[in-house]
Amino acid sequence: MNLRQDIHNSDTPVVCQACEARHRGVCGALEPHQLLTLSKHSTKLTLEPGMELIGDSEKVDSYSNILAGVVKLTKMLSDGRQQIVGLQFAPDFLGRPFRSESSINAEAATEVLTCTFPKGVIDRMIRESPGLEHKLLQQTLKELDEAREWMVTLGRKTASEKVASFLLLIARNIDPAAADHKQATFDLPLTRADIADFLGLTIETVSRQLTKLRIDGVIQIENNRHVTVKDINRLERRSGI
Amino acid sequence: MNLRQDIHNSDTPVVCQACEARHRGVCGALEPHQLLTLSKHSTKLTLEPGMELIGDSEKVDSYSNILAGVVKLTKMLSDGRQQIVGLQFAPDFLGRPFRSESSINAEAATEVLTCTFPKGVIDRMIRESPGLEHKLLQQTLKELDEAREWMVTLGRKTASEKVASFLLLIARNIDPAAADHKQATFDLPLTRADIADFLGLTIETVSRQLTKLRIDGVIQIENNRHVTVKDINRLERRSGI
DNA sequence: CGCGGCATTGAGATGCGTCAAATGCGGTGG
DNA sequence: CCACCGCATTTGACGCATCTCAATGCCGCG
Numbered sequence: 001m002n003l004r005q006d007i008h009n010s011d012t013p014v015v016c017q018a019c020e021a022r023h024r025g026v027c028g029a030l031e032p033h034q035l036l037t038l039s040k041h042s043t044k045l046t047l048e049p050g051m052e053l054i055g056d057s058e059k060v061d062s063y064s065n066i067l068a069g070v071v072k073l074t075k076m077l078s079d080g081r082q083q084i085v086g087l088q089f090a091p092d093f094l095g096r097p098f099r100s101e102s103s104i105n106a107e108a109a110t111e112v113l114t115c116t117f118p119k120g121v122i123d124r125m126i127r128e129s130p131g132l133e134h135k136l137l138q139q140t141l142k143e144l145d146e147a148r149e150w151m152v153t154l155g156r157k158t159a160s161e162k163v164a165s166f167l168l169l170i171a172r173n174i175d176p177a178a179a180d181h182k183q184a185t186f187d188l189p190l191t192r193a194d195i196a197d198f199l200g201l202t203i204e205t206v207s208r209q210l211t212k213l214r215i216d217g218v219i220q221i222e223n224n225r226h227v228t229v230k231d232i233n234r235l236e237r238r239s240g241i
Numbered sequence: 242m243n244l245r246q247d248i249h250n251s252d253t254p255v256v257c258q259a260c261e262a263r264h265r266g267v268c269g270a271l272e273p274h275q276l277l278t279l280s281k282h283s284t285k286l287t288l289e290p291g292m293e294l295i296g297d298s299e300k301v302d303s304y305s306n307i308l309a310g311v312v313k314l315t316k317m318l319s320d321g322r323q324q325i326v327g328l329q330f331a332p333d334f335l336g337r338p339f340r341s342e343s344s345i346n347a348e349a350a351t352e353v354l355t356c357t358f359p360k361g362v363i364d365r366m367i368r369e370s371p372g373l374e375h376k377l378l379q380q381t382l383k384e385l386d387e388a389r390e391w392m393v394t395l396g397r398k399t400a401s402e403k404v405a406s407f408l409l410l411i412a413r414n415i416d417p418a419a420a421d422h423k424q425a426t427f428d429l430p431l432t433r434a435d436i437a438d439f440l441g442l443t444i445e446t447v448s449r450q451l452t453k454l455r456i457d458g459v460i461q462i463e464n465n466r467h468v469t470v471k472d473i474n475r476l477e478r479r480s481g482i
Numbered sequence: 483c484g485c486g487g488c489a490t491t492g493a494g495a496t497g498c499g500t501c502a503a504a505t506g507c508g509g510t511g512g
Numbered sequence: 513c514c515a516c517c518g519c520a521t522t523t524g525a526c527g528c529a530t531c532t533c534a535a536t537g538c539c540g541c542g
Contacts, residue, residue: 194280200396
């Protein structure tokens with residue numbers, strides 16, 4: 001008798017078999033037959049940087065799993081001042097359940113690959129499968145923790161601590177080896193303008209703080225985007241913990 | 242045959258009958274027999290300002306409904322800089338499901354009345370009643386929206402816009418009539434130090450901005466705590482929308 | 483080669499923080 | 513009832529971190 005529950009078993013739809021959203025994302029809560037239904041209604045999309053996934057106060061009629069790339073969530077004041085209120089990485093779930101209006105804007109920061117489904121299909125599955133709602137609650141709690149963590153950065157850290165905190169955040173999400181090793185290498189998924197909007201600073205201040213970190217030997221920068229952190233601990237010490 | 246489902250029917254435990262948490266809070270998702278179980282394990286507590294409900298990185302073994310008063314959620318950096326990352330009003334649910342460690346500190350800002358239960362009882366009910374998890378997801382999403390809204394305030398607003406935004410937040414939560422009328426009156430639930438920690442400012446800056454609003458005739462202040470907003474719209478225009 | 487978009491660098495302005503003193507208010511005790 | 517104390521708040525003077533404005537540099541692309 002073989003009880004082995006291979007997560008790559010043959011019941012799962014072909015398009016889902018190698019998909020990370022089934023391991024760490026919300027799809028992990030779905031039964032094979034639900035995955036099948038969902039996969040019939042899903043589309044894989046590729047988005048170029050700057051393209052909009054969810055428009056501010058537009059009607060939202062779809063959800064997505066982010067399969068690759070970085071999505072920025074932004075909010076704007078009426079006079080154009082902008083703040084990035086969250087970054088989402090694969091395999092995050094993107095969308096606002098139980099509300100057809102979104103008060104935030106979601107935009108591809110890098111090239112982004114998504115698996116997108118109509119809102120209705122998911123909303124129905126939420127109702128019939130408590131496991132999915134549980135996953136959503138967990139992701140929402142994670143986002144809430146991250147948002148509150150970032151509030152401390154925005155409200156109480158200096159410019160130089162903010163930039164260090166940002167680099168750590170990116171390193172941890174893009175180069176998972178960063179946690180173990182002393183060193184990390186990655187491409188910044190954001191422009192200087194985006195970083196400024198994330199940190200509540202100006203482009204110039206961000207740039208100055210980056211060059212300060214470079215001159216102090218904490219990081220190396222090539223081609224404006226490629227960053228090497230020589231010693232993560234040193235960066236941590238500059239992030240205000 | 243009487244099908245009337247009176248929300249105040251006699252099946253509900255006595256202690257719950259007049260409780261707002263049943264109308265607008267998480268208890269609304271519970272069946273009468275669950276309410277009964279819960280009420281047997283619940284305690285009503287009164288907390289003086291400054292008392293701690295949840296200690297940073299302490300083991301959390303209880304949840305609470307806030308029945309009256311204001312609770313502040315704070316985070317601290319290692320050198321003592323502090324940020325309030327959320328305010329909770331009745332009938333909010335307080336506690337972090339699925340994790341026994343909390344990374345934030347919850348403290349009574351005013352005198353607070355809570356209905357408190359052991360973590361285990363609620364965790365069990367979550368598992369057996371999807372409606373409760375649904376309520377929790379809704380509250381968590383609401384808190385996430387509020388956190389992101391506040392991130393814009395912290396990152397992109399000026400000191401004077403921050404103080405105006407704060408007064409609006411309090412007015413809307415404490416004097417619900419504020420939405421309709423032009424006018425609002427309330428007691429500030431926070432000291433100047435708390436307000437500063439909420440806005441990412443210093444006490445002195447908060448004080449200066451309040452006197453500016455007073456001199457400009459937008460608000461009146463009596464005894465440091467009692468505020469009257471003469472014209473809500475005028476305050477809104479100063480909040481950076 | 484020149485152009486446009488991003489990023490860096492510099493000089494000067496300013497909003498907010500820091501430090502210090504004054505004021506007001508509630509409570510306590512004579 | 514008044515005098516005094518302690519604490520929260522306000523007010524003032526000054527300094528500095530960050531913003532603003534402007535110039536320069538860098539790189540890819542037509």
